[in-house]
Amino acid sequence: MNKPALWPWLAALVSGVLLAMCFPGWDWPGMVWVWMLPLFPAIWRGRRKRYGFGIGYVAGLVFWLLNLKWLWTVSGLGAIAMAAFLALYFGFWGAIAVSVGNPWRQKKTAEKKPHQGSKIQEKILKKQAAQKGGGVLGGVLNESTRSLKFALINAASWVGIEWLRGWLFTGFGWNGLGVAFHDTPVLAQAADLVGVTGLAFLPVLMSAVIVQTVTRFKGELVSGKLRPRLDFSVAALMLAVQFCYGVWRVKDVGGWETERVRVLLIQENIPQDIKWDPKSVADILQGYADSTTAAVKEIEDANVALLRANMDGEVVEMKQPDLVIWPESAMPNPLLFIEGDTRHYLYGDTAHLLGNEIQPLGAFSVIAGMNLFEAYHSDGLVHWKEGGRQYNSIAVIAPGGALEESIQTYRKMHLVLFGEYIPLVDRLPFLGKLFKFSAGADFSGNFDAGTSTDPLTVTVGDGEVQLIPSVCFEDTVGRLTRQFVRQAPQVMVNVTNDGWFKESEAAAQHMANAKFRAIELRRPLVRCANTGVSGVVSATGSLMDPMTGARQVVEDAQGNHFVRGNLYGHAYAPVHGPVTLYAVAGDWFAMVMLAVVGFVMMRALFTRINEAT
Structure with a gap:
């Protein structure tokens, strides 16, 4: 009995490692074109679905264990369970x-069929087949078409399954193949057509074509008959088209008329053990007040210096933020609301902070992450409603x-x-105990989900700009943010707290995923995070100010974003609010790819049934 080959499993392991290297933590995005080259031969040598599932699962498990290792800062058990689950899609x-x-597989099946007749008859049949196929050129076309067909099936199935991963069971679309292009703007621009999930199509197609081309080339070297590689040429042409589209799109978007929104981001970099300590509430509130006051003073000092440097009377523009933004759950005390009442109610210390210390600093709107709890009136006072609704929210003052x-x-x-809500936790209390065992903290209760997709509105200069809001990981969910798009000047605003994962690559990966919302919707994205990455993403997915070329990120001189600091920057909202194909149709491309694979699988099933009968 032949021993099972070990190399396919080693190849799967290597592929998983190479894929992990595409993302922040390693940040070798070029590996997106390489990682599948060991994986395809390892899978294609087999015939059974169980074998293919196993090879794919090993590659996926290795990838997710490396890619999500930052989850160990919260729960080692959760990190392993998450990796084991997500590997199922691979x-x-x-x-x-x-x-x-x-x-x-089909070639092997064909080779096992017995040949009938003499060698002369076989040669005649081969000659007739060649003539039917159009001679040498026909053979080349047939081989190339066949290669592209299987490359298409593999690419389509990858895109479709990746989309399912981001949708099933609320979804986790984190770090799809397309995210590897987060620092390659030219190749990322097609996301406004097909979404970031659709960007995975070409790397998979290219890898499948390359493996088939190399295999045929090796056989032709032995026979001494080399043929043109039309399939590789087609794949290369598709890459060139994507590149050219990106070059054109970056230039096109850069020429749009925009409304400049001046933002001031405050990043406190508060450790989690302090952030949720009731004894630290006063210090946290005062910290935001002091940091905002200091940042505004820096801006005023810069204005004074600018005026002194222009004593000849030239017109100079004064810096003044339109928006001051604090991160998710910046205010430890909740905001209260009463059903049917349009007003919102603040606890005394929070009201004092905003009304007496922040608002006098300037005519800007304050955007802050706050928990929103349901309350009720009694005896002329507002009381928190026990068992009432509670939301993770953004407040715009x-x-x-x-x-x-x-x-x-x-x-x-x-x-x-299992972070903001646990299904059936009221009926199955052990789920809360499991959360405490894995996370090391008590489960504080389920949040409720909001339902409104209406943009918020702020005053900018003499006009208004709409805000597309998102909290925490919502800026990685394209199918959600696209629902807020209107044909008007808009800026996306995300507040988040990635401090749960300490100084890991989680924050950088979060930013890499979030960049694609700006490209998909062609709206700038402003992010304010407790521990980073806070910054402004342009409508082409760049962290550079399109007008000044300055990098718009809160970081130190070494590029470290785990700092306490602030950023005064600019977001440029397209005045006419053009609506992209992705904003209109969402993940249409992934759905089409899923339908193509479904058709191919059904056709194969019917073919087997017919052959059996």
């Missing part, structure tokens, strides 16, 4: 790749006027499973 893809996506009447809120819609 396994499902492997089962497709080894069956309907396997170009070698307009300048001037009574605080209670100047607050707009957004209620987070996409909640984190």
Whole structure:
């Protein structure tokens, strides 16, 4: 009995490592074109779906264990369980790749069929087949078409399954293949057509074509008959088209008329053990007040220096923020609301902070992450309602006027499973105990999910700009943010707290994923995070100011974003609010790819049934 080959499993392991290297933590994005080269031969040598699933699963498990190692800062058990679950999607893809996506499987089947007749008859049949195929050129076309067909099946199935990963069970679309292009703007621009999930198509197609081309080339070297590689030429042409589209799109978007929104981001870099300590509430509140006051003073000092440097009377522009932004859950005390009441109510220390220390600094709107709790009136007072609704939210406080009447809120819609809510935890209390065992902290209760997709509105200069709000990981969910798009000047605002994961690569990976919302929707994205990465992403996915070329990130001189600091920057909202194909149709490309794979699989099933009968 032949021993099972070890090299395919080692190849799967290597592929998982290479894929992990594409993302922040290693940041070798070029590996996106390489990582599948060992994986395809390892899968295609097999015939059974179980084998293909196993190879794919090993590659996925290695990738996710490395890629999500930052989860160990919260829960080692959670990190392992998450990796084991997400690897299933790689396994499902492997089962497709080894069956309907396997170009070698059909050849092997054909080779096992007995040949009838003499060698002369076989030569005649081969000659007739060649003439039917159009001679040498026909053979080249047939081989290239066949290669592209199987490459298409593999690429389509990858895109479709990656989309399912971001949708099933609330979804986790984190670090799809397309995210590897987060620092390659030219190749990332097609996301406004097909979404970041659709960007995975070409790397998979290219890898499948390369492996098939190398295999055929080796056989032709032995026979001494080399043929043109039309399939490789087609794949290279597709890459060139994507590149050219990116070059054109960057230039095109750069020429749009925009409304400049001046933002001031405050990043306190508060450790989690302090952030949630009730004894630290006063210090945290005062910290935001002091940091904001100091940042505004820096801006005023810069204005004074600018005026002194222009004593000849030239017109100079004074810096003044339109928006001051604090991160997720910046205010330890919740904001209260009463059903049917348009006002919002603040605890005394928070009201004092905003009304007496922040608002006098300037005519800007304050955007802050705050928990929003349901309350009720009693004896002329507002009381928190025990068992009432509670939301992770964004509060937008307009300048001037009574605080209670100047607050707009957004209620987070996409909640984190086993983070912000645990299904059936009331009926199955052991789930809460399991959370405490894995996370090392008590579960504080389920948040409710918001339902509104109406943008918020702020005053900028003499006009208004709409805000597309998102909290925490919502800026990685394209199907959600696209629902806020309107044909008007808009800026996306995300507040987040990645401090749970300490000084790991989680924050950098979060930013890498978030960049694609700016490209998909062609709206600038402003992010304010407790521990970073805070910054401004342009409508082309760049962290550089399109007008000044300055890098717009809160970081130190060494590029470290785990700092306490601030950023005065600019977001440029397209005046006419053009609506992209992705904003209109969402992940249409991934759905089409999924339908293509479904058709291919059904056709293969019917073919087997017919052959059996």
